[in-house]
Amino acid sequence: MTELAAMTPVPTAPKRIPTDWKSDLMQRRIRKRYASERRFRFIGLAAVSLSVAFLAFLLITMIGNGARGFTQTDIRLPVNFAQTSLMLDPTALTGPNAEAALAAANIQGATEEAAVAAFGPDGADYISDGAWLSVRAAIRKDPAILGKTVDIAVPASTHIDIAAKNGADPEIRAAYQKLEATGRLSTGFNLNFLTGSNSNDPTLVGIWGAFKGSLLTMIVTLLLAFPIGVLAALYLEEYAPRNRWTDLIEVSINNLAAVPSIIFGLLGLAVFLNVMHLPRSAALVGGLTLALMTMPVIVIAGRNAIKSVPPSIRDAALGIGASPVQVVFHHVLPLALPGILTGTIIGMARALGETAPLLMIGMRAFIPAPPAGITDPATVLPVQIYLWADEVSRGFVEKTSAAIIVLLVFLLSMNGLAIYLRNKFEQRW
Amino acid sequence: MFKTFALVAVSALALSACGDPATGGAGGARDQVKIVGSSTVYPFTSAVAETFGRNNPGFKTPVVESTGTGSGMKLFCAGVGAGHPDIENASRRMKKSEFEDCQKNGVKDIVEVQVGIDGLALIESNAGPKMNLTVEDVYKAIAANPYGKPNAAKTWKDVNPALPAIAIKVFGPPSTSGTRDSLAELILDKGCNKNPEMEALKKSDADKHKDICTKVREDGAYVESGENDNLIVQKLTANPDAIGVLGYSFLEENLKDVRGIAINGVEPTYETIAGFTYPGARAMFIYVKGAHLTAIPGLKEFLAEYANAWTPGGYLAKRGLIASPDAIRAKNAEIVQKLTMMTGADLS
Structure with missing residues (x-):
């Protein structure tokens, strides 16, 4: 370089001082x-x-x-049916009036008597208020036990349950140790928590009612939001002319996706309950309200997925004589579907965790039976967590956390499904 | 892929269809009692609902919704028919305006039942300074304009020289809560009226009196802590110098962490609240729609179960309800039995 510069006299550039890195x-x-x-x-x-x-x-x-x-302390309660004051004839329990006979009998009193007989004067405080339900179930299963003495596993009271899990006042600990010494305590998996519904007694609560409510609500949401959202996205991307109106619609949809959820709750209250007179607290109304909230998310995700399908696919299909509808439904939509599904599931996951709009339409309620259909009163997982967090009894603290775990697992599996679908069907060009 | 979706769609529709005929829309009849209202009465009513459902397999378990007393009253008074609730839980008496609203919307017959007493308690952490307050101290500490002047008190000593110099920090219910109404009515208003000028103002300018006597300061000394009373207990454990305002049942359940504060020398206990000697005691009510008593199956039986449950040794007492004095209980048991309608004459 320097040699070349020396041979050809060119106007000399200002001399460049080499950078002094030191x-x-x-x-x-x-x-x-x-x-x-x-x-x-x-x-x-x-x-x-x-x-x-x-x-x-x-x-x-x-x-x-x-x-x-998820665990529950049980007491094997020895019940001597002959000694208790229970007036129940085994033969009455085999006939058609068995339920009426069971309902009329004072099983609760008999259960408390048995607890007092087994554990002393405080015995009734050691067993759950709902312990007699286990006794009733045992009698229903085998009326023959009525003449005998049998051991029936009943849930322990909240105090004993907390003591068994290390955390109670010294007085209750003493009672617990006394019980423990009898060898009648056992702490095991609480199946009732997964199959039961809401209750006032933390030893009897279950999450299934709220879980089923969530499931029904999500189905309504999906059935409404998915087809409407996808069709809207398809029309806007593939058919709609580009003009001021479609711009306006696009801006509105983007805005709608960012509207706080409580607003949708107020809208649901005004439209579905006050104008359309749909049943309050029902999964149907919850699903409708959440569908309003989820639809814009699906439209946006759907439009992006449709946009990313290369134009060459459309051109090729049109070129071999497909009609525009065939192009859309045979080629564009199947290719965009993984993206649309991912967006849908993420929108649904958001709806699943939503509480605020559902409070407005009456789903903050005590519902002790799982909903049988979408018009039955129901509650959903996040609202159930909210209700339990506000309960007085200390036994609800761990139940609240357990319900949160159930919700997290539900969310995690939904997101996992989204990732799986994306990886399985995703196309790269 | 589409087939799967179609399958899901069809099965979901089938699922929804099977639920339809049973309950129907708002127009048809209903076979389940619907209850709305106060979050304070909610635990008791839901306990009665649960027991009622267990003991009466022939009836569906009532649905209890926690909306707050005010919103519940609006729903309750909106009209008669299957679309409107049957029972309203209230942590205070119905207001005259609400009663008139009910009458206007066709809710003519209402049964008023006093179910028990709930105590509003002032509490502190077990590690706290063992305060001993009067209603006046509380009023001066947390009112926005005590006796008409802006509140400048920073510590309890500023309020009353006999009290320790601890910064005023009170965790209490928000203005939407029924418990807050009780705080205003049972403690602040009483403290305010200790001043003869305020007593006079009540007669001359009731609105101004209400503003001065019940408005709570907003400069951070009073912290609105939502409807979640468990949170207040947690906050107090973390700040031993702070004071909490919440329902007595929460105090009873959390004696391991917190204790009651004596007001006018009276500690909040079961006896002092039942006897109305502790200033924070208030009665709780349920309101039942007369027109629904025959139309909704199980409503009368539910009321009977409630009357059964509110005795001193009953299961509601175990959950923190304070039973009314014997005379009031007997009177209300009679109301439940005879289904006497309220006249609304003595409402305020």
Whole structure:
């Protein structure tokens, strides 16, 4: 280079001083650049670790508290039916009036008597208020036990249950140790928590009622929001002319997706309950309200997925003589479907965790039986968590955490499904 | 893929169809009691509902919704028919305006039943300074304009020289809550009226009196803590110098962490609240629609179950309800039996 410059006399450029990398100034600049690099990486790492720490904190506290919610302390209560004051004839329980006979008998009193007989004057406080339900179930199963003495596993009271899981006042601990010594206590998996419904007694509550309510609500939401959202997205992308009106619609849909959910609750209250007179507290109304909220999310996700289908596919299909409808339904939609499904499931997951709009339409209610259909009064998982968090009895603390775990698992499986569908059907060009 | 969707759609429709004929829309009859109203009465009513459902397999378990007393009254008074609730839970008496609203919308016959007493308690952490307050102290500490002047008190000592110099921090219910109405009515108003000027103002300018006597300061000394009373207990454990305002049943359940604060020298206990000597005691009511008593199956039986449950040794007492004095209980048991309608003459 220097030789060439020497041979051909060209107007000399201002002489370039080679950068002095060793100079103080340069060293400072280099240090500054490295420092800013390190700073950025550190901030990024800190942001990630902060969110991981919060997630870990949430999961650890939830699982730490909630795991106990899935267990239940049982007492094997010896019931001597002959000695108790229970007036119940085994033969009456085989006939058609068995239920009426069971309802008329004072099984609760008999159960408390048995507890007092077995554990002393405080015995009735050791068993759950709903212990007699287990006794009733045992009698229903085998009326022959009425003449005998049998051991029936009944749920322990909240105090004993908490003591069994290490955390109670000394007085109750003493009672617990006394019980423990009799060898009649056992702590095991609480199946009732997964199959039962709401109750006032933490030893009897279950999550199934709220879970089924969530399921029914989600089905209504999906049935409405998915077809309407996908068709709207298809029309806007494939057919709608580009003009001021479609721009306006696009802006409105984007806006709608960002509207706070409580507004949709008020809308649901005004339209579905006050104008259309649909039943209050029902999964139908909850689903309708959440569908309003989820639809814009599906439209946006759907439009992006449809946009990413290459035009060559459309051109090729049109070129071999497909009609526009055939192009859309045979080619564009199947190719866009993974993207649409991912968007839909994420929208649905958001709807699943939603409480605020459902409070407005009366789903914040005590419903002790799982809903049989979409017009029955129902509640949903997040509302159930909200209600239990407000309960007086201390036994509900762990049940609340356990319900949160159920909700998280539900959400996790929905998101897992979204990722699976995306990976399975995703096309790359 | 489409086939799967079609399948899901069809099965969901089938699922929804099977539920339809049973309950129907708002127009048809209903075979399930519907209850709305106060979150304070909710635990008791839902306990009665659950027991009622268990003991009466012939009836469906009532649905109890927690809407708050005010919103519940609006729903209750909106009209007669299957679309409107049958019972309203109230943590205070029905207001005259609400009664008139009911009458206007055709809800002519209402049965008023006092189900028990709920205590509003002032509490502190077990590690707290063992405060001993008067209603006046509380009023001066948390009112926005005590006796008409802006509140400048920073510590309890500023309020009353006999009290320790601890910063005023009170966790209490938000303005939408029935418990807040009780705080205003049972404690703040009483403290306010200790001043003869305020007593005079009540007669001359009731609105101004209400504003001065019940408005709570908003400069951070009074923290609105939502409807979640468990949260208040947690906050107090973390801040031993703070004071909480909540329902007595929460105090009873959390004696491990918190204790009651004596007001005018009276500690909040079962006896002092039942006897109305502790200032924070208030009666709880349920209102039943007369027109629904024959139309909705199980409504009368539900009321009978309620009357059965509110005795001192009953299961509601176990859940924190404070039974009314014997005379009031007997009177209300008679109302339930004879289904006497309220006249609304003595409402305010």
